[in-house]
Amino acid sequence: MNSDNDNSSFNKASADPVDSHSLSNLSDETLAVRAGFERSSFMEHAEPIITTSSYVFSSAAEAAARFGGDEEGLIYSRFTNPTVQIFEKRLAALESAEACIATASGMAAINLLFMGTMKSGDHLVCTRNMFGSTVNQIMNLLPRFGIDVSWADSFDPDEWSSLITEKTRYLFLETPTNPLTEIADIKALSDVAHSRGVKLVVDNCFCTPALQKPILLGADIVIHSATKFLDGQGRCVGGAVVGSAELVKELTSYMRSVGPCMSPFNAWVFLKGLETLSLRMHQHSRNAQTLAEWLQSHEAISVVHFPGLESHPQHALAQKQQKAPGGVLSFDLKGGQKAAWALIDHTQLCSITGNLGDSRTTITHNSTTTHGRMSAEDRHKAGVTEGLVRLSVGLEGVEDIQRDLDNALSFC
Numbered sequence: 001m002n003s004d005n006d007n008s009s010f011n012k013a014s015a016d017p018v019d020s021h022s023l024s025n026l027s028d029e030t031l032a033v034r035a036g037f038e039r040s041s042f043m044e045h046a047e048p049i050i051t052t053s054s055y056v057f058s059s060a061a062e063a064a065a066r067f068g069g070d071e072e073g074l075i076y077s078r079f080t081n082p083t084v085q086i087f088e089k090r091l092a093a094l095e096s097a098e099a100c101i102a103t104a105s106g107m108a109a110i111n112l113l114f115m116g117t118m119k120s121g122d123h124l125v126c127t128r129n130m131f132g133s134t135v136n137q138i139m140n141l142l143p144r145f146g147i148d149v150s151w152a153d154s155f156d157p158d159e160w161s162s163l164i165t166e167k168t169r170y171l172f173l174e175t176p177t178n179p180l181t182e183i184a185d186i187k188a189l190s191d192v193a194h195s196r197g198v199k200l201v202v203d204n205c206f207c208t209p210a211l212q213k214p215i216l217l218g219a220d221i222v223i224h225s226a227t228k229f230l231d232g233q234g235r236c237v238g239g240a241v242v243g244s245a246e247l248v249k250e251l252t253s254y255m256r257s258v259g260p261c262m263s264p265f266n267a268w269v270f271l272k273g274l275e276t277l278s279l280r281m282h283q284h285s286r287n288a289q290t291l292a293e294w295l296q297s298h299e300a301i302s303v304v305h306f307p308g309l310e311s312h313p314q315h316a317l318a319q320k321q322q323k324a325p326g327g328v329l330s331f332d333l334k335g336g337q338k339a340a341w342a343l344i345d346h347t348q349l350c351s352i353t354g355n356l357g358d359s360r361t362t363i364t365h366n367s368t369t370t371h372g373r374m375s376a377e378d379r380h381k382a383g384v385t386e387g388l389v390r391l392s393v394g395l396e397g398v399e400d401i402q403r404d405l406d407n408a409l410s411f412c
């Protein structure tokens with residue numbers, strides 16, 4: 001939970017300099033290394049990991065006041081922890097949002113938003129072109145609780161508008177999408193949402209606030225899997241919901257009852273990740289651009305999906321909406337699954353894993369892994385073919401990644 005008084009046990013006089021300035025005057029690079037941190041009386045320079053499950057009160061009356069909400073302050077690390085709060089404040093500052101709540105994973109963030117704010121009878125609009133577990137949660141779990149879903153086949157604002165009913169609470173999307181890197185026009189869809197009294201939710205996992213700020217483009221809520229580029233080195237699982245102070249207050253109450261919280265250690269790892277976020281995202285993008293341009297002329301490949309290519313259907317929109325194309329691309333092999341598996345199995349440098357957003361290049365066959373729990377029909381509707389391979393381009397020398405892929409492609 002991110003609110004001004006939550007770190008009340010910290011010495012305000014020793015706040016990091018960033019807290020004495022208006023956050024809006026500071027660059028992203030400054031916010032990424034300094035926002036949200038107030039030093040304790042030890043005057044530590046780096047953010048501490050506060051591993052405690054609960055906090056001590058000076059009296060029974062103070063305990064009662066904190067538990068009853070009459071007094072701000074730390075209570076129990078299921079919903080208030082100082083290290084987690086630094087991460088929440090920093091991510092909120094980077095997303096230009098009022099507040100943030102950190103969660104145990106990206107999937108927990110999505111679930112927290114839905115279960116913490118929706119009720120039976122509510123409705124949501126989204127696409128199938130998303131991470132497989134997100135589609136699975138929305139398609140198979142939400143209906144169990146009486147939440148209805150409509151699926152758009154494209155990002156056409158008129159189509160999304162036609163699917164909104166008086167029960168619709170959210171338009172939910174990823175941009176760029178996982179794994180096809182399709183781009184949604186955040187401004188156009190937020191106009192559709194707001195004209196009908198609905199909120200737009202954007203999963204900003206692929207771009208991160210270093211490359212795209214959905215809230216400044218009109219979105220109301222941002223979802224993160226911190227597991228990906230926010231960490232950037234494949235170490236911890238975590239997530240976040242970013243939005244208004246009112247939303248975060250509502251979600252904190254749900255978090256207090258249900259408990260899908262982030263651990264202080266993971267929050268500290270993500271803080272270290274945020275410090276280099278901008279540098280990393282631009283280098284991931286440069287490496288991915290080089291590889292995408294090379295891969296698109298390879299004879300074994302029918303199409304490369306990457307927003308930085310002129311051939312990408314929303315290339316112009318990506319250039320307008322994002323600071324750089326991002327580090328993830330995917331491509332279809334003419335030889336289908338056999339060729340995709342041959343390629344993957346013959347790489348030596350690229351890691352065969354389901355994760356993305358790592359300093360090491362990762363290679364994934366989505367239809368049999370990350371999107372394997374979707375039905376074949378839904379997978380095909382989402383464009384996840386048997387020949388599709390996703391590459392999350394890392395920070396290795398790009399010539400080494402290219403050599404590895406070139407050798408592996410000769411087996412396709």
Ligand SMILES: Cc1ncc(COP(=O)(O)O)c(C=O)c1O
Nearest residue numbers: 105106107131178205225227238
């Ligand atoms: C776009 C997107 N959103 C959400 C998630 C879920 O995040 P997590 O694995 O941290 O639960 C993922 C995971 O790959 C993802 O790619």
